[in-house]
Amino acid sequence: MKHYRKREEGITLIGFLLGLTLVAFAAVMVMKIVPMYTEYYNISKAMDGIAAEAGLANKTNYQIRSALFRRLQTNYVRSVDEKDIHIVRKNGVRVNISYEVRKGLIANLDVVASFDKEVVLSG
DSSP: OOOOOOOSSSOOOHHHHHHHHHHHHHEEEEEEEEHHHHHHHHHHOOOOOOOOTGGGSSSSSHHHHHHHHHHHHHOOOOSOGGEEEEEEEEEEEEEEEEEEEEEEEEEEEEEEEEEEEEEOOOO
């Protein structure tokens, strides 16, 4: 009769630390990326709101920007500046926000996301 040794099964310390490192890295990525997309969602919601606002296409560019910035400030949007908003009056009134968000990840690595949203205002 042969006696077979029962093999020990489980994770080693090195395997545990490697897994913990991967989980920590993924958590940091999520904490950096999710706020960027929630802010974009708020911007998208604000732009859809001004697109649905009646008669805004007949207003001046300054009044359109003011209406948009009021909505953005209500939603605590900090990534959009005045230079990121473009209003074009050709074939209707189009409002475009195009911006980039850069967040430091670790050391000299950054997470960069580019966003672009355009709506047509109703007349």
